Amino acid sequence: MLINRRNVLTGSAAVAALPLLRIMPAAAGTPGDVLIVALGDFPNSLDIHRKGSNRPSYMTSMMLYDRLVGFGVKTNADGSATYDASVITPELAESWEIAADGKSITFHIRKDATFAGGRSVTAQDVKWSFDRAVGVGGFPPAQMRAGLMAGPDQFVVVDDHTFRVDFPKPSKLSLPDIAVPIPFVLDSELVKKNATTEDPWGREFVYKNHAGGGAYLVESYEPGQQITLTRNENWKSGPKPPLKRVVLRQVPSSATRRALIERGDVDINFNVPAKDAKEMAAAGGNVVIAGGPIANSIHGVALNYKYKPLDNLLVRQAISHVIPYEQIFEAAAYGRGTKLYGATWADGKSPSIAWPQAFPYSTDVDKARALMKEAGIDGFETEIGFNLSLAHWMEPTALLIQEGLAKIGIKASINKVPGANWRTLALIEKKVPINLTNFGGWLNYGEYYAFFQYRAESMFNSSSYRNEEVERLIVETLHMPVDDPQHDPNVRRLIDIVAADVPMIPLYQPYLDVAMQPGVKGYVSQYHRQLDARPIAKG
Amino acid sequence: MTSFGRHFRYVMSENPVTAVALGMVGLLTFAAVFGTVLAPYDPIATDTARALQPPSGSHWFGTDNLGRDVFSRVLAATRLDLGIAVAAVALSLVIGSVLGVLSGSFGGWLDRIVGRIMDTIMAFPLFVLAMGIVAALGNTIENVVYATALINLPFYTRVARAEAAVRRNAGYVEAARLAGNSEARLVAVHIFPMILPPLMVQISLNLGWAILNAAGLSFIGLGVRPPSPEWGIMVAEGASFIISGQWWLALMPGAVLMFAVLAFNLLGDGMRDLVDPRQRT
């Protein structure tokens, strides 16, 4: 394919092609054996415990390292595959037992698992890795805490292949929290050899070197450009990956990525903008779009109580009826999403604990006007702020909302906030009156989402919302097992309250779209929004 | 007819391209002044049902992804873009020439300080400096103007300084000095007006460059805010639609942008012929 194009360039190249063939590297592998992936956001570190590691780094971490357990896969009605949050599958741990009082889990590590260097994986390695996850600063300990894992004294080596985690109380979030990318297992001996007194966790070493025993090994690593992975032939923790090599390449421009996939120069174009996904899906042909809703994730509009009169319930309700939902769904999501509006709730109560679910808001300008009149407010001036790095959906949404608000006399200016400033302005200082939100949690429970979006002291609560009953419900329900008779009523009550209070107006649940060549099979949509190439095959 | 008028007619007839350029600039100015009145649709009104329609009888330049009429937006953008360019260039012209003349005429420590400042500014890659200034000061049109003006400042300062230094000891200036004129008066009356013609030549390049600078800033997200129509931002947004075949979103504002920059560049060339006949052979 590539050679043919070069031939076209000059006639003489046709003659020159023969020696070129001989010079081509033999290890290139047949095209059928290699997966070529184009990415806009590229991993910046091989060590997700390192400060400043970005989200795409989770992708390589999943493929290079093992965790004790993983999530299962479920097949949807349309044939697509998604991770199954309710099924925990063995990975490095071949079995486990939960204690009768629910306050500890004992894992049995498979005896044939080895690290890349050949060393056997032991419980000491696992403990050291878990200690590392709670010991480094930043995000990893925060995520571990969600599963009630906070300190090294909770991690116990029972024997060389038995590892136990103790919890202060039973929680349904603990086991899933062990399946997420954060508690990955490193070769502790190798890392300790390369650690220093200033850097006891060996972060300088791990961020550039592979110290694990996952499904793939690092063949070459050009930071910021390309990572080439080779299959680990000694991997025992799961079914052998069909593809021998995976090439991950950064291509910043989405227009270029699109051209690449349409011309067949790459196998996967990951995280395609909604507009491209819609068009490529409609065009059919040589590109397949696999898209699915991102778990626990909402694109929405938050109304900040700090800015009067947004603290007036009638005003918020009015706004919820003047937003042009359908137009936004078309212009921002291009139809690639699940609508979260226009539901009819019998006697105003949510029908289930499903999260996200459609709220009973709809576009009804007359109703909005009546509400404003009831509130006794003619109109006012305010500001819509959004995160510039997410402009592809936030900009058209903001513009349409601005138009809608104008219909009830609300004059809104638009503030395009650079990505670097967004977190500080909107989340920490909470200084954006009407802001667009995109939070999504890793553990797929409504109460988990509520913990981050609706709790008063949570950073992601950009509405400065506070409701005492919501606070209480969240604390009660977060770690409560799903089969507790109180669980479902609590969650439904939570949903009812936030739907009635309107601190945040859900717009739609976004899709994560992936464009692939037709022969690419086995893609599973994951909660961490990154590509897991382990199950992928080329037909 | 005045000698200037005769000269003007002569240059125009000798340089049809310059005449055309003058016409182009005139057209642009007209669009800038009357554009918002003449636009067939509201440049900001969205209509998602009519999104992404190719050019047709009802929409000369087609519609964009939010259903807005591209032609109306391009017309409305003319005022903004021309405004940014003229403001930026005027600012740096005035400040630069004053600084340059002063340092060229008086020399000494003023000359050295101004020179150092200009050197420092010129040491930065121009666009990078613009990026930094707008990013640091904030995403507003005023800051785009200030950033563009600052970047062009050394250019005008240097030319002005060179010309002033040359003329400082010219014969007629000496004569005026001997006649008892103060240095200040010499600068204002005898030196300053004479440096203007060579400066005019730079203006054309800079006017076009100012527009492109704003376009570049928009491409990386620093610049005009939505939903204000601006050529650069329209090209930047339209660029991602080229690959799916909707060429008009980027090509139309891009063509008008090119038209404008071309006009200024050609006009500048013509102006050089006008003010410095020596250049014409």
Added chain:
Amino acid sequence: MAVRTRTGLVLARMLQALPTIAGVIVVTFVMTRMLPGDPAVYFAGPMATPESIAEIRHQLGLDRSLFEQFWVYLGDLARGDLGMSLVAGGPVTEEIMRRLPASMELTMFGLAFALGVALPLGVLAATRPNSWVDHLCRLIVTLGVSLPTFFTGLLLIYVFYYLAGIAPAPVGRLDFITPPPPHLTGFYTFDALIAGQFATFWGALTQLVLPAVSLGVFALAPIARMTRGAMLQVLSSDFIRAARAAGLKPRTVLVTYAFRNALLPVLTTVGIVFSFMLGANVLVEKVFAWPGLGSFALEALVASDYASIQGFVLTMTMMFVVLNLIIDILYTLVDRRLEVSG
């Protein structure tokens, strides 16, 4: 009569550059500190609490006064430490050295393209002033300078890659399969040639074509315009008239005498053009996925990565200063008038 040796001139020029560099360091520091965003927040990661953010801010030394931070920065600079890059996850110096050859190779080729097209055009236009050839040349180069660089790049990709399929995929310096040549200078074309890897050389060269053209198209106009202007001036000067009168062949007059003297202002223009290119790198590298300093700066800007932006600007400035020095030296070599009066 004072003797001003060439070496003396060069040394004087170098000394003159020092205050400029000082000014650049100060301005860069102030500017990057004014950038929006809080690196402490970025570092602390998602789900960070206000306490952990404050702790990270203390670790990064961002809670000290600006003056203190500046002194620390100067000290680091003296040791060649440009700080840690947020976006690269490693030392800034390392990242810059890794990416520098990529940008330099691109800029060199862009410049070569621009010179290769604009110089002949300028000379051609100067020899037939005000003819249709002159106007055509003027139109061509002016068209080039009227398009935004990123637009040119996207258009070229669309036409030559997407529609015609002649150009290789715009995925950076090499395609997915070809590994880079053994590292010598970091210039893939040069290194591949030295190592005898002709396939790699060809691959790197073809990847360079579109981005270099995008970069160079914009530079056509100033170079051609200046060449034309300078040539016109020189061609109408007395000594050329004398040369013609003496019966020298037109080609000799043109190339040996006229062009040589027109080179001086053209050189200065090249300097300015180079400055433009260093900045336009940012746009071209984004469109073509070129792993150079421009794309690095863009990522750094988005993340308010002070250290990276400072390092980037300082590197660019040093390169520019060095380039100007080289131009000054060339100036003294080419300008015979200096020789005569010295």
